[in-house]
Amino acid sequence: DIISFTINMEQIGDIIERVISDIEDKKIRPHRNFSEAGMAEIVEMHERLVANLRLGMSVFLNGNVRDAQKLLEEKVRFRDLERAYANTHLTRLMDRTAPSMETSSLHIDLISDLKRINSHICSIAYPILDSAGALAPSRLRSSLVGADDPH
Template identity: 35%
Template sequence: DIRVDTLRNAIVPYLTKLGQGGALTEEQSQQEIQMLYITADIEAIGDIIDKNILPLARKKLENKLWFSNEGWSDIVDLHTRVTANFEQVISALRDNNLELAHLVADTKPEISRYESELRKRHIARLHSGLQETLETSGVHLDLIDQFKRINSHTASIGTTLLGQM
């Protein structure tokens, strides 16, 4: 998080300085705005990891909590999907690939539906009385929510790259 904040603290003043005095063309000004939006989304992702996910991991370790096999599988799968989306949006940014940006932007409703499905599965495990699920329920549901938030920011980067800010 410190590195992300340091980069943001360097990028934002640099970009805003470029735009002072009307020195940018309309296209350059649009790119400046896109970079400011993207920088904010990347910083938000870093904050989610640093301030939300890492404390959940510490809580899980300190309290020696274990997810059920099914619950762990769900978390790993959601993490894999969100990570893949983030990697794709970074590629879209790097390569100016608008098709890839569009694909990532469209993941927001898909991940929201999947998150809802994972919550239903979790509740079904709670109803079945699975001990690991009962012990880790708060951490499990919080992790799912945090990954959904990361994907929301990731999709927002895709939308920004498409000029739909």
């Protein structure tokens, strides 16, 4: 569990290193800004990410099954938030919001990277839930497995 945790933290660090480089190259150096709405989305995602990191650290240190379940619930909420913000960003692009157009690829990449970081944080819950027997063998619904398979 410690090795898995360490690997996830290392992967998070790699993502953050790349994100900082992208922000410097695509936003800071060319003096671009996110739209006000886009920046608010990023701030909200970051705040949730920090809260999930705190919860993940608590799960790792204490092994509380209920908190591990809550962390995986937060993973689903975070994924839904990322999708919603990608859609609102596309709406701003259709409305031709200048800051959104200037930082479009960075914004989409950043919210996607935040989701990836969150996934690494949430993976802390899996060993705890597995040890407690609280994980299903597969996330796929059994009624869908093999439904379209002609073999």
